[in-house]
Amino acid sequence: MSYLLRTLKKKEEVDSIIRDTIDKLLVLRFGRSSDSVCLQLDDILSKSEREVSKFAIIALVDVDSEEIQVYTKYFDITFIPSTIFFFNAHHMKMDSGSADHTKWVGAFHRKQDFIDVVEEIFRGAMKGKLIVNCPLPPERIPKFQLLYKDM
Amino acid sequence: MAMEAPSETNNANPSTVSTKKNSKTKGKNNDFEFCKVCKLNHNQGRRHNYFPNHVKSLSSFLSRFQTKISDVRFFLKNPSLLRPELASRNRFWCVFCDSDVTEQGSSFACENGIAHLASADHLKNLKSFMWKHGGAMDRVDHFQVSEADLAKYEKKCISMKNEGASEQSRRALIGPSNDIHNELKFDYVNNFDRNPISFHNSSFPNGVLPLQNHTNEKYQVSQSDLSGGAASSTSSYDNKSLLASNAKRPNNLRGQLRNGPGKTCQVYADKREANGEVSSAGLLKLTQISSTVHGMDAGNVHSGAPPPWFDTTNRIHLDPAPKPGKEMDPVTKTVKSKLNPKRVGAAWAEKRKIEMEMERRGVLPANRFDANWLPNFGRVWQSGSRKESRKEFEVEATKPPKDEIESDSSLQLQPYISKRMRREANG
Numbered sequence: 001m002s003y004l005l006r007t008l009k010k011k012e013e014v015d016s017i018i019r020d021t022i023d024k025l026l027v028l029r030f031g032r033s034s035d036s037v038c039l040q041l042d043d044i045l046s047k048s049e050r051e052v053s054k055f056a057i058i059a060l061v062d063v064d065s066e067e068i069q070v071y072t073k074y075f076d077i078t079f080i081p082s083t084i085f086f087f088n089a090h091h092m093k094m095d096s097g098s099a100d101h102t103k104w105v106g107a108f109h110r111k112q113d114f115i116d117v118v119e120e121i122f123r124g125a126m127k128g129k130l131i132v133n134c135p136l137p138p139e140r141i142p143k144f145q146l147l148y149k150d151m
Numbered sequence: 152m153a154m155e156a157p158s159e160t161n162n163a164n165p166s167t168v169s170t171k172k173n174s175k176t177k178g179k180n181n182d183f184e185f186c187k188v189c190k191l192n193h194n195q196g197r198r199h200n201y202f203p204n205h206v207k208s209l210s211s212f213l214s215r216f217q218t219k220i221s222d223v224r225f226f227l228k229n230p231s232l233l234r235p236e237l238a239s240r241n242r243f244w245c246v247f248c249d250s251d252v253t254e255q256g257s258s259f260a261c262e263n264g265i266a267h268l269a270s271a272d273h274l275k276n277l278k279s280f281m282w283k284h285g286g287a288m289d290r291v292d293h294f295q296v297s298e299a300d301l302a303k304y305e306k307k308c309i310s311m312k313n314e315g316a317s318e319q320s321r322r323a324l325i326g327p328s329n330d331i332h333n334e335l336k337f338d339y340v341n342n343f344d345r346n347p348i349s350f351h352n353s354s355f356p357n358g359v360l361p362l363q364n365h366t367n368e369k370y371q372v373s374q375s376d377l378s379g380g381a382a383s384s385t386s387s388y389d390n391k392s393l394l395a396s397n398a399k400r401p402n403n404l405r406g407q408l409r410n411g412p413g414k415t416c417q418v419y420a421d422k423r424e425a426n427g428e429v430s431s432a433g434l435l436k437l438t439q440i441s442s443t444v445h446g447m448d449a450g451n452v453h454s455g456a457p458p459p460w461f462d463t464t465n466r467i468h469l470d471p472a473p474k475p476g477k478e479m480d481p482v483t484k485t486v487k488s489k490l491n492p493k494r495v496g497a498a499w500a501e502k503r504k505i506e507m508e509m510e511r512r513g514v515l516p517a518n519r520f521d522a523n524w525l526p527n528f529g530r531v532w533q534s535g536s537r538k539e540s541r542k543e544f545e546v547e548a549t550k551p552p553k554d555e556i557e558s559d560s561s562l563q564l565q566p567y568i569s570k571r572m573r574r575e576a577n578g
Contacts, residue, residue, distance in 0.1 A: 088496025
């Protein structure tokens with residue numbers, strides 16, 4: 001699936017996409033293309049890319065790449081796939097009732113869920129909010145356990 | 152102006168403002184002038200220079216002349232002898248001086264042209280042109296030849312003349328071997344006995360071969376760099392053809408390949424390589440002749456180089472390319488105003504937009520950012536602003552990771568329970 005979307009393998013690429021995305025939501029999916037959940041998410045992302053293209057840019061980031069390690073550490077990525085949102089180079093958080101507000105962990109249940117989330121974050125960002133509430137019902141939010149400092 | 156004076160004297164009105172206006176509009180209507188750049192008669196006076204259409208056509212006008220000059224500059228760097236029969240074709244029109252610079256009686260290619268570009272007259276005309284049409288004065292250097300370059304060129308010319316004397320004598324022995332077409336024909340004749348396909352007609356104009364067989368059976372490539380270049384790039388036609396004739400011994404590479412049963416793949420290629428070394432293992436019966444053309448080893452169709460006409464059009468299109476950006480500015484400004492000024496990172500977006508615009512125009516270098524740049528990111532276990540967590544991370548990265556683990560191991564481990572989960576558990 002990953003061939004349908006731009007895959008970033010270098011830190012500079014991630015840097016530049018964050019910096020060059022202006023007034024649009026940047027969706028960065030951290031993961032690897034061999035993982036089954038990642039594939040599921042990639043499918044949803046690639047299918048909805050066109051529909052959200054007016055207000056969002058979607059890119060995949062390969063966590064296995066050596067140069068990306070600094071970002072996986074910085075973003076505390078312990079599960080894949082993890083999806084991180086940026087707006088005007090500002091990190092956007094979402095309170096989805098899960099442990100981690102900083103990113104979306106896991107896949108979305110369906111395409112519309114992803115579009116809803118992206119739209120909600122974009123609307124929040126346009127109103128100057130750095131954190132938004134998740135528009136999805138809790139049963140459609142993937143559950144995971146996060147331990148402090150991943151120990 | 153002659154009309155202005157009577158109008159002012161006739162209008163002995165107390166309302167001086169209206170008379171002034173009248174005279175101004177009259178004056179404007181009267182002196183029409185021709186803008187060489189826009190090819191347009193206008194009565195706007197100096198104002199005309201600031202019209203977007205003028206600016207656009209000025210930049211394409213200058214870039215067109217720049218391509219011409221770059222051809223001349225080629226000969227400035229590599230002086231080459233000009234054969235008298237080609238002298239009439241090697242000339243150029245100086246748009247600033249409105250004069251035709253011919254090469255009659257000069258022994259080097261573009262000699263008169265270079266001398267003209269370095270002359271004081273040209274500089275004067277060039278400056279007045281730039282002043283009149285609102286060109287950037289810092290671009291003046293692009294359209295003239297500096298004295299230092301001229302001196303270097305003259306030095307090279309003198310040394311060439313000395314060499315040329317011996318070369319000319321040699322050429323006289325061989326005869327006019329510069330004619331590529333003749334040479335091609337000659338080679339075909341040589342290959343007659345070896346070629347399974349017989350040529351019925353050996354006089355091919357421009358070195359293009361007629362098809363000997365049906366194309367559905369055989370794959371034939373007949374590619375000639377020299378003739379292709381001359382035919383396709385009309386703008387620098389004179390120079391290209393000159394180059395062709397200056398190539399003293401065009402590299403002639405031809406071979407035949409048998410691809411499977413019944414399929415013949417025939418490749419004719421005229422290649423100009425810098426040192427004339429051909430090492431294509433697949434081609435048989437190579438005729439290798441070295442060439443003396445410098446700087447033209449840009450490749451051909453087979454090496455995946457862009458066709459020659461791409462260069463000229465690109466250059467013309469590249470210069471006006473930033474123009475749409477400039478014109479877009481008011482558009483983006485209106486869009487900008489529609490967006491919420493309090494949106495996340497609004498100030499940053501505005502700043503970055505200007506930066507990107509400048510990067511696109513080449514004012515700023517593209518990657519000025521630090522390799523260690525990181526975006527602001529609110530981390531999972533971090534309180535405080537997002538900038539703080541970046542700072543914390545940078546500190547962490549510099550610190551050895553070992554003592555961090557030791558200090559943290561005393562803390563109790565607890566799974567995270569969010570506010571919402573707590574609320575749901577309670578209610």
